[in-house]
């Protein structure tokens with residue numbers, strides 16, 4: 001909360017090829033919620049370096065992600081769309097919060113365990129304290145709501161715990177944030193293994209729909225999607241492949257699972273896959289076209305980057321000044 005205004009914060013990593021999961025689980029909800037809040041959408045490039053990056057590639061991807069935010073429907077004149085690394089307050093607050101976070105808490109983070117297993121040659125301290133930086137992102141802007149996919153829930157819980165711990169010692173410094181997880185698309189699963197979430201780091205390109213995939217590729221990937229041998233289109237745990245297809249269809253068309261099941265009653269999986277592919281193409285195509293236009297408008301994007309970094313910094317510094325004073329850092333003389 002800033003004054004009387006409710007605040008929304010969320011972010012996405014500029015690493016790998018973004019997937020339909022990132023769009024349906026997060027970005028789509030961001031757009032829907034934007035009108036109601038003072039919004040901060042960060043390209044979280046500081047989180048990206050917990051895994052080794054090619055510098056030129058990271059810079060390019062970060063800028064592409066900013067284009068994508070705008071192309072998906074966020075208005076950068078209203079919502080504060082910015083690069084995390086442009087606001088040093090994230091790093092400063094992360095350090096402070098590190099001193100209010102227990103190793104036992106961080107040891108429980110499932111995403112750390114997964115990533116450490118995947119990058120066993122580079123289990124760095126940043127990977128370990130990643131959730132603290134994420135807590136700093138959110139708390140720095142006094143966010144009331146944080147729209148994320150289901151996989152980020154554990155990080156939201158630790159954010160709330162850290163904030164509550166801090167407030168208990170120093171008074172009401174931080175707003176306690178609530179997660180917002182959408183009904184459809186909160187957990188988009190791999191097309192090749194519906195027990196696993198769709199992930200940009202999946203080695204099998206057929207497992208994920210990338211936001212840059214062309215219509216033919218999308219149709220082909222859905223045709224190859226793993227289903228089952230039941231031959232019935234039903235929305236139930238025993239048919240995770242079919243359920244995932246229905247979830248994607250519902251998230252893209254704003255229908256309920258009941259409506260979708262009714263629509264496909266008596267049809268084969270081929271028909272369902274074709275319809276899902278079409279619904280995805282019609283959602284992604286306008287976004288892809290808009291990204292291409294934005295890429296040509298360097299001056300406009302540069303202005304957005306500059307102005308929004310200043311706006312984010314203004315709000316971040318407000319919280320940071322308060323926090324520094326509370327914990328006993330000597331006040332700056334100006």
Ligand code: TYM
Nearest residue numbers: 010011012013021022025026134148149186187188197198
């Ligand atoms: P990241 O970059 O992995 O993912 C960005 C968003 O996409 C969602 N998502 C999914 N949703 C549904 N189905 C999927 N298969 C799927 N894959 C990804 C994620 O839940 C997320 O909402 N740590 C965060 C980034 C972050 C952040 C923050 C988010 C840093 N600071 C502060 C919110 C607030 C991450 O790595 O997300």
